[in-house]
Amino acid sequence: MRNFTIYLVVLLCFFASKMLGQETFEKRAKTIASKIETITKEEKAALKIEVEAVNNQLINGTITREEAESKKKLLAEARAINIESRVAVEQEALKNLVQEKVDGKIRTVDTLKIDRRRSLKIYLNHKKSKNDTIEKFKSERRTTSQFVFAAGLNNVVTNCSVEKSDFRYLGSHFYELGVTYNTRILEKSNLLHAKYGLSVMYNNLRTTDNRNFVVNGNQTNLEVNALQQEDSRFKNVNLVFPAHLEFDFTKTKDRDGKTYYKTHDSFRFGVGGFVGVNLKSKQYINYDSDSYKSREITKGDFNTSNFIYGLSTYIGYKETSLYLKYDLNPLFKDNTVKQNNVSLGLRFDFN
Known part of the structure; x- marks a missing residue:
């Protein structure tokens, strides 16, 4: 005012x-x-x-x-x-x-x-004085916040490989929405930052060869559908707490004898991981038979892992990064063949 x-x-x-x-x-x-x-x-x-x-x-x-x-x-x-x-x-x-x-x-x-x-x-x-004050306030703060959005390709690793996957490479995708805090670790250095926050991750898998997931006891298997499917998609929604050690190469600025610490203004990369819980699992099956379209939605446990944890890393310039994350927990906790979710895409950290 x-x-x-x-x-x-x-x-x-x-x-x-x-x-x-x-x-x-x-x-x-x-x-x-x-x-x-x-x-x-x-x-x-x-x-x-x-x-x-x-x-x-x-x-x-x-x-x-x-x-x-x-x-x-x-x-x-x-x-x-x-x-x-x-x-x-x-x-x-x-x-x-x-x-x-x-x-x-x-x-x-x-x-x-x-x-x-x-x-x-x-x-x-x-x-000018107001803008300088705002910039000074942002630069002098040890902790800043960012809005995170990420999206890209999603699949599973089977026997340490993603080759010959049971899921479509381009049709399977992920996206993530979240808020992170970025704290400068060293008082007089802008290189090291602790990055942590809260995100919601959506992992989608689209099956191949007219198959869909069927629960048999404690096993969740891919089986061929007796009816012709137009599309089959399996989605997991996870609430996770990511944490990264970020290396930010943004240079400091000296003005009027004071040093200002800016972030997300140069090359940077982060290594870390995430822990969280599975919020829900759903399977969508679309049919197109005799000019009639229908969708079957099944919501349930599907024997998925309830506790989510994994590794993640990113490297980029300013707010845009190449983003890789890998779930250490198996997709289905009791399946004989262990499959782990893996995602690769672009990540945006907006100040």
Whole structure:
């Protein structure tokens, strides 16, 4: 509210000075001079009409030449008196204007220009000071926060490999939404940061060869569907707490004898991991038979691991990074063949 008031006062001063520019000494003097010139032109034009009327009377023989010259002289004297009396009013106004200028009651164009420049300078200096204060506050804080969004490809590692996967490579994907805190570890160094927060991860797997997951006791197997599927997708939603050691190569800035520590302004990489819980598991099966489309949604345990933990790393420039994460827990906790979720994509850390 205080900043708004300052802006308002400065802007009012600026526009008020601009409006007052219409009442400067130069403009008022010019107006008076214009009025005097108009008076002279009006009286001369009126005299010309009157003289032409006298000339017409002379041509028509209604008056003699001596009478015509006498009338013209009288008309000229009358118009001269009019000009003198009307101009005297404007001369008095000009005299008062000069006295106001001498008394300092009216400003010139130059002083108004200076006032406008001064008002604008105050506004710009205040804005610069505010921006510098914000930047200084952000740079001096040991801990900052970021909004995290990540998305990319998702699959499973079977027998230490993702080759010949039972899931589509491009159709299977992941995305992550979260908030992280970034704390500078060393007081006088910008290199090491502790990065930690809370995220929701969505891991999707799309099966191949018209298969879907079927639960058989404590085993969750892929089996061929008796009906023709248009699509089959298995989704896990996890709530996790990620933590990374981040190396940020953003250079510090020295200004006015002080050092400012900025983040996410250069190359950086992080190594760490995550722990969390599985919130829900769902399987979606889409059918398209005889021009009728339908979807089957199954929500349940599916024997998935309830406790989620894994490793993750990222490397990038500024807010954009290449992101890799690997679940150390198996996708299905009791399956004979252990499969672990793996994801590769892009990560964005927005300050």
